[in-house]
Amino acid sequence: MLPSAVRSVKPCRPRVQRCPLFQRCPETRRIGCSLVDARAHSSQEVLSTLQALVADDLKRVNQVIIDNMQSQVGLIPQLAGHIVSSGGKRLRPLLxxxxxxLCGYAGDRHVPLAACVEFIHTATLL
Structure with a gap:
């Protein structure tokens, strides 16, 4: 049995017209992610769609990275600039x-947490 905190999380119900990857299933009449629909698009199209859905948050993640990498040591801000300007997919923060x-979270703590995930990923590459 799941803990009550997990059971109480209710996923948001995106509107079909808002996201091309979400549609109403004809059998269950529920709205959900369509694997068939997602497979009809290239991986770059799917990635671009997901990035567009959280574009504002991704910008905030980049700003958190820059803000937290200010230092008197010249290498640190250079590293922050490299992280932000590299133009990577930001797959980990995106996820x-x-x-x-998807879990219906309405707070602001997901943005610094996403930046933290990117910091950890970058640290593993050094």
């Missing part, structure tokens, strides 16, 4: 931000 949205 965290989308998970927060």
């Amino acid at each position: 965290l931000l989308m998970s927060a949205r």
Whole structure:
């Protein structure tokens, strides 16, 4: 049995017209992610759609990275600039931000947490 905190989480119900990856299932009449629909698109199209859904949060993640990497040591801000300007997919923060949205999270703590995930990923590459 799941803990009560997990059982009480209710996923948001996105409107079909808001996200092309979400649609009403004809059998269950529920709205959900359609794997068939997602497979009809290229991985870049799916990634772009997901990034567009959380674009504002991704911008805030980049700002948190820059703000937290201010230092007197010249290498630290350079590293922050590299993280932000590298133009990577930001897949790890994206997954965290989308998970927060799917779980109906309405707070602000998901943004610094997504930045933390990116910091950890970057640290493993050094």
